[in-house]
Amino acid sequence: MSSNIQIPNATCPACGLLCDDIRIEDVTAHNACTKGIAFFSQAIANPQPLVSGKPSSLEEAVKHAAGILSQSLRPMIAGLSTDIHGMRALTPLATKLKADLQHINQASLQHNMQTMQSAGWFTTTLSEVKNRADVIVCIGTDIVTHNPRFFERFVWAKNAMFTDPNTRKIIYLGGEKLDTMHGRECAWVLTSRIADLPDILATLNALLLNKPLKASTVAGIAMTDLQKLAETLKQAKYAVLAWAAKDLDFPHASLAVQQITNIVATLNQTTRAAGLPLGGSDGDYSINNVHAWRTGKVLPDLTDAKPDAQVWVNSFNADAPPSFCHTPTIILGNANTPWSNHADVFIPIATPGLDCNGTMMRVDSSISLPLKQVRESGLPTLADVVRKLEALLP
């Protein structure tokens, strides 16, 4: 980052929280977490477009990309790690190419979307959590691995309108090797194998519904503990059940999400409770939302797709490898992408929130925030490149 830059309120897209209180002075990003600091201090390793690993002009690289795509019968635009404006530029390209679309976080998005589309859910947002939540259950996740400032900003906040932040009850339910330090020493930790969560949650729901149960433990958790948890939830004025779909990395993980939404539904019969799907990075919520309003549907599940060419779009997460090997690959990506030499075409693009302005949707899907340019890199935006590319396609 060049010196003498003063940005009082930058927005950090390094995770789904989109912290917009980042103060950038010279080369330091104040208030940012480690992910944020890494984001704002990233270098520009390779500002040069490459064709088969050799430096090229932008025009040549775009021409080469257009050549590959016009030969393709089943192209895929994958990665999709961009912001709302990037996605708005990509949808007409996808239509023109009849290309399939797949986000880098497709698997975790899928867990949530499947649950929502099968039975729906009752969820809440971060300001409600901050001001109302008196009980927070972190299910199969420590949250901070994905969203480092979650506890700092929304749990142990200085002010809350309807509850005393210091008396909140924090419970970690399920999962192993979690970083529970941020829940403070009074947090209650009930560990289990992550894949046992559907059983544990189903039992908890049965207890909430006053069903008689004879077992004394479930997946290593004592029934008396689950009973105590059920009572805590029933007594809560506003319980929040948080999960991060990325941490539910086991077969049929959407069953766990379904059980969480069932518990919320049970609690809402007598008190108030809500779910909180967390995680959210690489623009996944933004991309899914734009796709929904542009096409009427969520991003489809295409895990079995076999494209014959791919456009790998990755503005944010330089290290994520392209989805499909042995496929002609055009990378429109972060200037630090380590695979740039191996792609047929590599075009470095501006990262929204760093090299250009942008707009992104927060993890709770209700709030879209402006991302601000904080440095001069001279890199073209994804929309610029896509427009040039589209113009060369038949």
Place this chain on the structure above:
Amino acid sequence: MITLLKGGRLYDPAHNKDGVQQDIYIRDGRIIDKPDATEKIGQAYDLTGKVVMAGAIDMHSHIGGGKVNIARMLLPEFRTYTEPEAHICTPHCKHHATPTTTETGFRYIEMGYTAAFEPAMMPINARQTHLEMGDTPLIDKGCYAMLGNDDYFLRLLHQKADQKIINDYVAWTLHATQAIGIKVVNPGGISAFKFNQRKLDLDENNAHYQVSPRDILKALSSAVHELGIAKPLHVHCNNLGAAGNFETTLNTMGASDGLPMHLTHIQFHSYGTEGDKKFSSAAAQIAEALNKHKHITADVGQILFGQTVTASGDTMQQYLNSKLAHPKKSVLMDIECEAGCGVVPFKYKDQNYVNALQWAIGLEIFLSVEDPWRIFLTTDHPNGAPFVSYPHLIRLLMDKTFRNEMFDKLNLDAQAMSNLKSLEREYTLYEIATMTRAAAAKLIGLKDRGHLGVSAAADITVYTDQADREAMFSKPDFVFKDGKLVVKDGKVIKVTWGATHTAKPVFDNSVERGLRDYFEKYQTIQLDNLKISNDEIADNGNGRIINQTID
């Protein structure tokens, strides 16, 4: 270059023109006086015998923002056809309930509608709402910002803040969110539900804030009135959908002490408790009250039979309605100490007693309210039915024989509880033009829309007069948007981008001090990031802002 529309029959209630044959001249997107003989006419259309109206304006339609998009995400089964090219589209297709932004623009303009207003924009969700509307081609658009369940406002009311502070907060919200009006949904009730209150009547207190819906309506209707914006406070009453709620609705009409208020989708608020099923029509009482209270306007929110989805900010009532969901799923949310939302799919069936009566109640209200300047044609898209069903609804209003044939197919118990067949009225073309054009523009404060006078924007729809009014209103011969021919024979032939209408009243910006303090303490974004800049609306040239407050 001048365009001449020659010899059409004008239905232009703003100028008392009821089928008057008259030529229209257009230059630079505006209607002009007859030019000098020396000026060249670039293009002329012979409209002899055709019906000419201003472009229609939908004053209440959920076309953008979080809950609309949640509906799209929730219901993939509405769009299950695999071959879009082979899909034969009818007004009954389920996907009309969750149109894409492009489809929204296309279907509206193809029916002769040139503007639609999103009635429930949460300030915190304003950016997404405008982004979606920015992707909606052809039509003009605008939004009503939702207040009245937000904790900032409820705190002001609880502290008995000066009305001036409330006025400034309302004005600040209009500016910050690029809105043209203010809406309140279930006044105080969305907030109350977060404190586990399950019902809130007009004079019942929100338990936490100790303020009542009546207090909220009074403060907000005064603010809107004192700021001098055209659009009266847009009110979604308490107790939506509940049997017996007509009394709440009648009492709400008195809550503003005579200041203007608009009661929206009033059909959903006109239910009595008579009969064996304890659910009856209170349309007569509601219509009588509307006829009497000249300060109140209303839109109907007609239901029509078929599959749709309801998307509302009213979390409290939608939580109750979620038990009736079809298919059986719903999304509910508490949102950002501002409001909430509830998305619940519904299938209205003509053999279901309640649904059949809802259909009849809506039509009874349409036909019993005397003044077409104060009652508006809506289905509360998509809540009562998708907006593509408007031509069908217009036929129901204009054609008694057709209406009665439809009525005869309803659930028999519902037929026995409705006086619809005794209502002889058939709406005229002039009355339809009033409620869908002139009155809608006047209500919202669109000075240059909804009429065909000199200097109006040339948003013009041309129909062939047909006995089958559904056919007629489904497929205009021509639609001109800002003077450009964009629809021919009911199909889009040119894609243009409409404007966003806003109201920007003068106010004291010192109100921002209190807001900034509140945001720093309690909210989770920076206050400045809530504001939608003009550049965001302009969107690199596709959008533009029209401020309708300038005199």
